[in-house]
Amino acid sequence: MRKGNRRMEQHRRDIAVYDLGTTSYGEVHELQKRLQEQRREGGGQDTLLLTEHRPVFTLGRSHPTPNLRASAETIRQYGIEIVQTERGGDITYHGPGQLVAYGIIDLKAWELGVVDYAHALEDVVIGVLADWGLRGERNEAGRGVWVDGRKIASLGLNVRRWITMHGIALNIDPDMSHWDLINACGMPDVEITSMATEVGRQVAFEEVQASFVFHFGRVLEAHPQKAAVPGRDAGRG
Amino acid sequence: MAVPVALEGFGPGLAGGIVAEWYVADGTPVDTGDAVCRVESGFIAIEVEAGGPGVLRHHVAEGGTGGEGLLGLIVAPGEQTQPESPAPRVEPDPGTSGPVESEREAAAAPPHPEFEEALVEAVVVPFPKKFSGAPGRAWDPVPGDAVEFDSSLFGESPHDRTAALKEPGGSIPGLPLWEQEQDPPVEMETTFTRIQQEARATAQVLTMTMVVNLGEAERMRGAFEREWGEQGPAPMLEDVVFRAIAWALEDTPFAGGTGAMLVATTECDLAFAVREPAARSFRDGVTARAAVGDEAFESAAWLFVSLASLGVSSATPRLEPGRHMSFALGxxxxxxxxxxxxxxxxxxxxxxxxxxxxxxxxxxxDLPYAMLT
Structure with missing residues (x-):
């Protein structure tokens, strides 16, 4: 990033990366809130949480009424949760096969504007897609990353006292039928796609995750360091 | 001295947004650091805090647009500071949702220079996959380059959980979660009830037509008629279409159950209901149909009506209560x-x-033999 190039070297952007594995939305949401609060109070550290959620529809703060295309009964049959969040935007879906990256970052310390950061997250995904030969781009229809007019990654942020939470979700190979149940992002005609759909073959989740961290470091000129999840990764090195 | 409540300093490119919500009412005392409002711009929500203690006065009404100017003021108790002229509330278009509205506003504005730059940057040359297959990945610790972590957030917490959690499907052992804000059952029921009511309130019966080629279906019907002979049931073209529908429904949440068929003839309507038509063999299904079905017609979740023998080219099938879909063949x-x-x-x-x-x-x-497996 241009701004990053001007950044003084002494402001090192260290960031701890936690690979949380498969999680329910609520537990990671709670963790994000605590990390953000701790960071706001001047403690903690910049953190990138990587996970794939069990199926859930999340709603933005200003859109408490789910923008659904199917009945609640149908959604219940699918076993999908509905959760209200404090991010901007309308309804979106998270589920297995989708890489979700949440950054809890002090933008002031990183000398980044909010939009700089949003663009950077999109650039990270664009870099990931390029590794698989896909051309990702922005679209005036909305934030996130698009491939040939189809949305492949969704972005949603919450910022308080310069500390971010929420982030970006990249569809690697999710159950696409779940998207049919909602008007994604509040837009009835948006077409959702995934990396597997676009490249026409299976895409390994772990490879995409590693690529994401690599490009996160590249785009944001940060130093991502994998951190062990206490009680789970201990002893694995 | 009044302390401004403003959306400022969040960097270039954030020209403003909609004041989505005032957390604190006009005229209410606030303290330093209290979140007073939330401004939304597309998918970015920014919570603005009070910069000092005092009484909050709103300058921009909820739903109004707040740029980098003043959203409100925090004044000393008793200080008379009347908001100059609150920004007009933006009434959302009932046909669109918030983000679309705000993004449309953004699209109407001249493109931000940085966004144009970013669009150019978006053409990315495939990056060498340094991480792929290499023993050291980008995020792996480098000796002497380690980050100091605050382990108290995890390991030393009084909520430390090292045993398996009760969360269905596993969770994140060790992370101090869930000791608060957990009463989802009632909340979830309320949510579902509301969703259900809203979905029902706006529900309508919609129709859709597609032209299908019945050449292969007719050939298959003829082949089975010859194979089964006089001893077997006489298959109708409608049997093939009925099975194709049941087969297609297997890929949806409405798989299984009972399907009904109504064939209008010059004499009368022939009505049948067949249980689990996709789960049984074609012959079994035709036999059940020929025996006037094996379920009550009213119990079927979907209905297939054929008006073909009467020469009707197209008709809109009726969707009766209790059924989720009806089909009509011309x-x-x-x-x-x-x-x-x-x-x-x-x-x-x-x-x-x-x-x-x-x-x-x-x-x-088009390839009906595939559903005989």
Whole structure:
């Protein structure tokens, strides 16, 4: 990033990366809130949480009424949760096969504007897609990353006292039928796609995750360091 | 001295947004650091805090647009500071949602220089996959380059959990979670009730038509008629279409259950209901149908009506209460094609889902032997 190039070297952007594995939305949401609060109070550290959620529809703060295309009964049959969040935007879906990256970052310390950061997250995904030969781009229809007019990654942020939470979700190979149940992002005609759909073959989740961290470091000129999840990764090195 | 409440300093490119919510009412005392409002711009929500203690006065009404100017003021108790002229509230277009509205506003504005730059940057040359297959990945610790972590957040917490958690499907052992804000059962029920009521309130019966080719279906029917002979049931073309629909429904949440068929003839309507038609063999299904079905007609979750023998080219099927979808087949033209029309409950089926189902039926009828497996 241009701004990053001007950044003084002494402001090192260290960031701890936690690979949380498969999680329910609520537990990671709670963790994000605590990390953000701790960071706001001047403690903690910049953190990138990587996970794939069990199926859930999340709603933005200003859109408490789910923008659904199917009945609640149908959604219940699918076993999908509905959760209200404090991010901007309308309804979106998270589920297995989708890489979700949440950054809890002090933008002031990183000398980044909010939009700089949003663009950077999109650039990270664009870099990931390029590794698989896909051309990702922005679209005036909305934030996130698009491939040939189809949305492949969704972005949603919450910022308080310069500390971010929420982030970006990249569809690697999710159950696409779940998207049919909602008007994604509040837009009835948006077409959702995934990396597997676009490249026409299976895409390994772990490879995409590693690529994401690599490009996160590249785009944001940060130093991502994998951190062990206490009680789970201990002893694995 | 009054302390401004403003959306400022969040960097270039954030020209402002909509004041989505005031957390604190006008005229209410606040303290330093209290979150007073939330401004939304597309998918970015920024919570603005009070910069000092005092009484909050709103300058921009909830729903109004707040740029980098003043959103409100925090004044000393008793200080008379009347808001100059609150920004007009932006009434959302009932046909669109918030983000679309705000993004449309953004699209109407001249493009931000940085965004144009970013669009150029978006053309990315494929990056060498340094991480792929290499023993050291980008995020792996480098000796002497380690980050100091605050382990107290995890390991030393009084909520430390090292044992397996009770969360269904596993969770994140060690992370101090869930000791608060957990009363989801009631909340979830309320949410579902509200969703259900809203979905029902806006539900309508929609229709959709697709032309299907029945050439192969007719050939298959003829082949089975010859094979089964006089001893077996006499298959109708409608049996093949009925099975194709049941087969296509297997890929949807409405798999299984009972399907009903109504064939209008010059004499009368022949009505049958067959239980689990996709789960049984074709012959078994035809036999059940020939025996006037094996379920009550009213119990069927979906209905297939054929008006083909009467020469009706297209008809809209009725969607009766208790059914989620109805189909109507018209007469074939000289090329063996016929219209297949569906009527569906919009609360249960989206346009896309209904169209995919129709397309699946069409594909099955193009190669009907595939559904004999």
């Amino acid at each position: 007469a074939r033209d000289d090329a063996g094609r016929a219209s297949l029309k569906i009527a569906y409950d919009s609360a249960l089926w989206s346009e896309g889902s209904a169209a995919r189902l129709l397309a699946r039926v069409r594909d099955i009828l």
